[in-house]
Amino acid sequence: METLQPDDPRELGSYRLLGRLGAGGMGRVYLARSPGGRTVAVKVVRPELAADPDFRSRFQHEVETARAVSGRYTAPVVDAAPDAALPWLATAYVLGPDLTDVVEAHGALPERTVRALGAGLAAALQEIHAAGLIHRDLKPSNVLLAADGPRVIDFGIARAVDGNRMTQTGVVVGSPGFMSPEQAMGRDVGTAGDVFSLGVVLAFAATGRSPFGEGAASHAALLYQVVHGEPDVTGVPQSLVGLIRACLLKDPAQRPAPAEIVAALAPGGVEGLLTDWLPSAVASTIATHAAGILDLDLEMPEPAVQVGSAGSAGPLGLVSPAGSAGPVQAPSASGFGPPPAMPVAAPGYGQGAPVTSGTSGAPGTPPYGTGEAPLGTVHLGSPDTGPGTAAAPAASRRRFLGLAAGVVGVVAAGGGTAWWLSGKDGDAEKDGASAAAGGGTAQAGAGAEKENFTTPPAGTAPQPLWHKSVAEDSIATTEQLLTHGGLLFISGDPLVAYDVKSGKQRWSRKDVLPFGAPLLLADGKLYMADSDTSGVLKALDATTGEEAWRSRLGEDLKVEKTIAIDAKNVYVTVTDYADSRSATDFRTGVAAISHSTGKKVWLQKRDWGTDDYDVEGTVSGKHLVYADSNRNLTVRDTATGTQLWTKKIGDDWTWRPTVAPGPGLVLLPGTTLTAIDVETGKSRWTLSPNGRRGFDNPTVVDGVLYTADHDGGVWAVDVKTGRKLWLCEDPGADQAPAQFLRAGGTLYGASAMDGGGVFALDARTGRARWVYNDNKDPGEPWQITISGNRLLAMHGYEVYALPAV
DSSP: OBOOOTTSOSEETTEEEEEEEEEOSSEEEEEEEOTTOOEEEEEEEOHHHHTOHHHHHHHHHHHHHHHTOOOTTBOOEEEEETTSSSOEEEEEOOSSOBHHHHHHHHOSOOHHHHHHHHHHHHHHHHHHHHTTOOOSOOOGGGEEEETTEEEEOSTTTHHHHHHHHTTSTTOOOSOTTTSOHHHHTTOOOOHHHHHHHHHHHHHHHHHSSOTTOOTTSOHHHHHHHHHHSOOOOTTSOHHHHHHHHHHTOSSGGGSOOHHHHHHHHOTTOGGGGOTTOSOHHHHHHHHHHHHHHHHTTTTSOOOBOOOSSTTOOBGGGBOOTTOOOOOOOOOOTTSOOOOOSSOOBSSOOOOSOOOOOOSSOOTTOOSSSSSOOOTTOOBSSOOSSOTTOOOOOBOOHHHHHHHHHHHHHHHHHOOOOOOOOOSOOOSSOOOSSGGGTTTOOSOOSTTOOOOOOOOOOTTOOOOOSEEEEOOTTOOOOSSBOEEETTEEEEOSSSEEEEETTTOOEEEEESSSSOTTOOOEEETTEEEEEETTTTOEEEEEETTTOOEEEEEOOBTTEEEEEEEEEOSSEEEEEEEEEEEESSSSOEEEEEEEEETTTOOEEEEEEOOTTOOOOOEEEEEETTEEEEEETTOEEEEEETTTOOEEEEEEOOTTOOSSOEEETTTTEEEEOBSSEEEEETTTOOEEEEEOOTTSOOBOOOEEETTEEEEEBTTSOEEEEETTTOOEEEEESOOSSSSOEEEEEEETTEEEEEESSTTSOEEEEETTTOOEEEEEOOOOOOSOOEEEEEETTEEEEEETTEEEEEEOO
16 A cells, blocks of 8 residues: 555545555556545546547446446446546455465465365356456456455456557567466457466465466566466365366366356355455454554544444444454345445445446445445445434544454354265165275276266366264274275274265274274175184174174184185184194184184185285185285185195285286286286286386276376276276376276276375276365375265275265
8 A cells, every 4th residue: 555646636536535556557546435434446547548539438338347247256346437537437445455465475375265265266257257247367466355255356447458458569468477378379368268367366376376487587488388388286285286277278168167166166155165264364464454444544533333233243243332243244146135234334345246326426426326335345434325324423443443353253253164065865875896895996886876966177176075084093994995885984993884975973883893903894794803802703783883793713713814705705814822833833824704604614724934914815706815924925715725826926015916807817016017827826917117117006997907106107907918008197196096996987096195195087098087185194095985976085084975976
């Protein structure tokens, strides 16, 4: 804010100017106040533009059009004088700093603030575009941050100025670094141009810099980067990277529409994101700014501050004489609600729809017709006209500072989360992954019932339908989360079952699952070994959590660990204390236990020297395949337990083996990817990474092998031949997925490291669709499964349900 200079006017129409707010392509901008106390921003056209008849005509048209923008997230035009010697227009003054000032003072904004900002700005673009306008100059300085949401300013006027400039050869209209490629090249700009600018603004808010270069770069360099360069989105929260990249696509036709952005960021409504949306330091800045506005006009007689009935609060949480503060009133669907019962005297707080106003700017012309302020607009003084405006004692500066503090109090009081859900829950779900819970290699979610989920824009991850923070003793002990009958099971103490659709707890059982013990699921039962106390195998009814049976193999036989499960048996490792070579060296074995009766089917002793208990296994048809940390790979017949073969494997082995049931192959990751015959142990094919650094453990779904390499790429391989089908070199995050599931045409992945997340790729081409990450770092892998139309994910102690879209 600058003081008025000698060459500045002191009045324009009925408005008294208080100071300079800045200057732009059209002219100077002043802070002004009406006779009734309304604070506005007045933009005055430059003399050379005012002398251009064509400009005046365009300006008149744009002012009339801009009056039609009656949005919640814009600063409306409340008065204008396009026929004056120096044409001007007045917009509602927004009590809040612009985004440039906020980022300069406080740095990059947190993810929740950027998400709310994006939803509000996209909603503003909907309002502007619906009025037949294109902003053409959306940039941080044209975005104001108010306590109850962002506001877009200067809409609709740029086109009047642009029409004059575009007649000049070589002139590029707009702000370098924030304009779209088509605008930078002087081509026609549509509504998608504003979406590109929105993407740049959000990247700036999230990182504190433009994705196309810093401000010190020359205009030519910035324009070149906008047209030809790739945006640098380093530092953007992972959950927003896809959306911002989609907004910044070079082809306007591929960018999401503002409505799609709103649906992706705020499916429950933008208002739900604006509770406590600003960091506390920014909210405090607004209060300080409010006090500064008052200081500009202390010489004015202080008008009355009027509030509602005793014990209630007016807009902006103004405290009533009874001392209670109320929340900011929510706008109606039209952008503003009914006026407050009594006008509130305070500096202008611009929000709401344009109001009836004369355009001549003659003295005495009310800036709004009936004296009823748009909801959220606060005035210092009484309206110019209107009934019910009674005199009251003058308000002190201290009282006004109380109003400013009330604004901050309202901002800080909330705290809520908007969940990404539209449509109704369906009936009973179908679990496509339960049968393969041990190996995680089956196609998941096939035939799942559909709900009316809104498909997010390209590159944008859906937001959780629900989220739970589970007990710190909870830890997923399978590669793939387990579901059955609409329940998700989270292992730990207690063992808890959650409703897949709502996230509500259905049952909980303490002291049934030792910490870290694997949990298996089949035939409607959960199976776990209790090696810490009794050395038995227990089965729980998955629907109720009640114990179904427990199996003790014998007085000297102790069940150590569950390793695999199929349609008939649970396979476990055991210790035989009756067979020993010393007081500490006992014989180990592998046993099959019927999960219908709990009785032993067979028991086979392991060779001496293979007493390692860290065994991981899987079942494929008639083969039980398991590996241990001593680098032994063993195959047994599931019917009898007879060992078919065993061999040493390389140091790159990750212990749980992957088996392709159709061709009968065991797949070994490492420097190369090797397929060996499950019957004989002989090599069938080997795949080289072609200069990349080796392979992680693979997953097989319907004849296709999916695996990540050590450089972060994802491969799809024909499992029969070992032929590469596609390679996605950049799935969208630092850490590639380590576990895969497929639902229809989407391949979902989960990373073993915090820096990855949950991935969605096109199963046919490998093209990355989106990545979801909660930006937490518990040091635990992500784990996923699909139940019906929900993609369930666990990361450390956080559980999420995403729509499987």
